[in-house]
Amino acid sequence: MTTFERPKTRLWTCDEYHRASELGLFGPDERLELLEGEIITKVSPQSKPHAQSIVLTAEALRRLFSEGYHIREEKPLVLTDRSEPEPDIVVVRGTSRQSPDHPTPATAVLVVEVSESTLTFDRTEKAVAYARSGIAEYWIVNLRARCLEVHRDPGPVQAEETGYRSKQTLAEDGEIAPLEKPGYRVAVADLLPLIGNSPR
Secondary structure, three states: OOOOOOOOOOOOOHHHHHHHHHOOOOOOOOOEEEEOOEEEEOOOOOOHHHHHHHHHHHHHHHHHOOOOEEEEEOOOOOOEOOEEOOOOEEEEEOOOOOOOOOOOOOOEEEEEEEEOOOHHHHHHHHHHHHHHOOOOEEEEEEOOOOEEEEEEEEEEEEOOEEEEEEEEEEOOOOEEOOOOOOOOOEEHHHHOOOHHHOOO
């Protein structure tokens, strides 16, 4: 019986990824991110509910993280030398002037993905990448079910696998206190677009 070996994938480093961009190897309108060495094409264009949810979530988090933090929307987050995704929202310690470089897991206190068509990817590959790098708290704003999925406690979940050991789903009428701000609560409804703009 003949066995076939799966072809190996050529993985990129962050430096190679940036160099390729500088050389014009990617189109000006391409929405890309680097995850675990692979270049991922992001969904484009965004739906109206997706775009509105990013704005609403950023506004809600800015009310909580007003001093000593800043909010980045769809900007690079350096996880490792082979992972530089562009989450929908990252809450970062320090002001934007104090933190001119892209944030890392050492300064990123909360990562949020607004998810519609990429829900499975955000729950699996994205969650694993964030957990492996030590991101303490990861939220998925689930537009399809109109809920918030909260992932915490990164670490081993199975033999040789890393993930989030605490997962909680909050309904639209629920509230959540971020780990970094345990005395403050965010209403899940404040993160979701109006019903008329919902994909449901």
